[in-house]
Amino acid sequence: MFRQLRTRLLQKHRTMSYPNGPTPELPPRFAGRPVLSTAACQDDCSRCISTCPTGAIRRRDDGSLQLDMGLCLFCRVCEKACPHGAVCFSREYQLATAMREDLIVTGDAADAANAKNEPAARLFSRSLKLRQVSAGGCNACEADSSVLTTLAWDIGRFGIQFVASPRHADGLLITGPVTENMRLALKKTYDAVPDPKIVIAVGACAISGGTYADHPEQHNGAMAVVPVDLFIPGCPPHPLTILDGLLRFLGRV
């Protein structure tokens, strides 16, 4: 008993005060929101496009670049390949959006995309129970989602909880590109969640197929099977990006 109390003291109070207190520290080499510079980009060069492993970067009709964060692995290959500095990765961690098309970054100055879902915020802002379904996920998005339940992040303080059954849930948190072998199980799990319900897609795979995009063994993300209300990009997204996405979705920050 004394040993346990002593250990408890040694381990200290660790729950972070975010979002009321300081933002948790991000690693110095963290890759956040990509920033494109139309002015710096040279029309005759397409090195960023050809080196991107998932085809996330394209040239628009007017010749300027666009980058789809839903496909992006944040591997920074494009940043290294570009000799003009037209692609770089900022330290901005607020990446989640409510609309798929808002994940597309262009060179134009844009406001931060909206992640708030009014009906969901009204219903779930003080209590959101989620069932996690991994449908071909590699266990990285899963790990960085479940880390939010540990005592440092403690999403329980926002009323958010991962529950054991879809019957107890208000929605699904999906990871992975949705393999053909998980398609039916995912659909059945979704159907088992009582209405009204929401779906959150976490990670490049669940949004677009990511590294596995266009493999015949999978379905290019959750949208092929269920409607998605919140997109949290990354490979995997940092826990802070996931938490920020959930809180903005619920209108809590």
Added chain:
Amino acid sequence: MTRDGFLRLRNGQAVDRSDAPVISREQFRERVIGELAAGSRLSAMMVVPTEKTDTYQLFTVVTDPGSCDIGLLACEVRKSYPALTPDCPAASWFEREMSEQWNIQPDGHPWLKPIRFQPSRCTTGAYGAAIRPVIGLTDFFQMDGDEIHEVAVGPVHAGVIEPGHFRFQCHGETVHHLEISLGYQHRGVERALVGGPNARTIHYMETLAGDTTVGHSSAYCGAIEALSDTHVPPRGEAIRAIGAELERMANHIGDLGALAGDVGFLPTMSYCGRIRGDALNITAMLCGNRFGRNLVRPGGVARNVDEELVAKILQRLDDVERDATSAIELMFDTPSVLARFEGTGVVSEEIARQIGLIGPVARASSVNCDVRHEFPYGLYRFTQMPVCTWPSGDCFARAYVRWLEVRQSFSFIREQLHSLPSGATRHECKNLHPNRIAVSLTEGWRGEICHVAITDDEGCFAQYKVVDPSFHNWFGLAYALRGQQISDFPLCNKSFNLSYCGHDL
């Protein structure tokens, strides 16, 4: 060099494809079984299509801890060959895999059914069927009797984990048989690797099993470096090894916390959940990503460290070690935890060897195996890692071996950070040589990772085989459950903590 009919090579060495001896099916069976009986492990079996339709070469990779040699042997098969499994249970999963992928029948296999329910990789279809099998639609081993009942769990589980299906045959609370049916995570990685390497290849490797990013990407880079005669600079090797040990440490600490949670000991569960995150954050200091993405690249590593970063990492390491030690030793000193760990899910050394268990799970059953020690690669050629074993083979042993390894990883990382070699971190890789075969082994945190790469006339991958440690160990979990209470399944499962996507590929 050939010995006992096998072509012998070293870890991370490439040889001409034509040098691999191709013998008759009967001789092949005899030699492989003889080699395994003499103490070698079966590390990989793979099928390579030939120019003739419906004719394949069946490659076997055996690893001989005694001589630090890797043995290669092949035979030519058409539709069937005599199964190895009846004399060598470790081959069972491989033979089921080859049958599913290439429709090659292992005659006499006692339990031939799909392991992944994946589309066939040859024209005739798995088991000769025209359509792909439907996931989960299969016969399971069943017991009969008035009081026997069957429990089915999955693919969607209660926790935040990957999907798989488990069938228990129970009499009361006692599990007499557990059959594990996987494949839900199949993403078609091995098929997509053929024709590479390309821009996506390294990202496949980093997500084969996302919690083993450094382990798998290091194995892949070992194969690429062997095929292109690239030498990795010492500083690159050191940073790779630091990344690998950080990965081992973070995952083991997370597992120990989860084991505490499965027996209801909440203090250690809560502490370790956070400490694991802190360990992952050290990896993120190296490369910006908590799972070691974008760190290991062919020819070395993509990220360098300076003195300031080394000092910061060392300080964080001290914090993590202090917190982990107090949290984990508390658990091992608590009698109620030990009462649940000890004697639960016992796998004897003899069984562990027969079914070919590897990694910490095997070491917990006294099996003295560790790639870092037996087939040293990278930095482990210059620094010895002692092998941590424990004799009891139960959940306690599987937990304790992890803790022993965490402590070694701490001192290893510290030692390497204090004596980082200077110089470059990466050398450019040239093109891959055509018609070569390379075997690359690494010790991931779950155990031996085996990659076999074979190049074609153009120097592209003709075939690429990935064997995740989970592939060897899933049957070990099924075995550990025999005679146990069904309520001990979560504890036994966590004590193995195997990868679903690493198995399903």
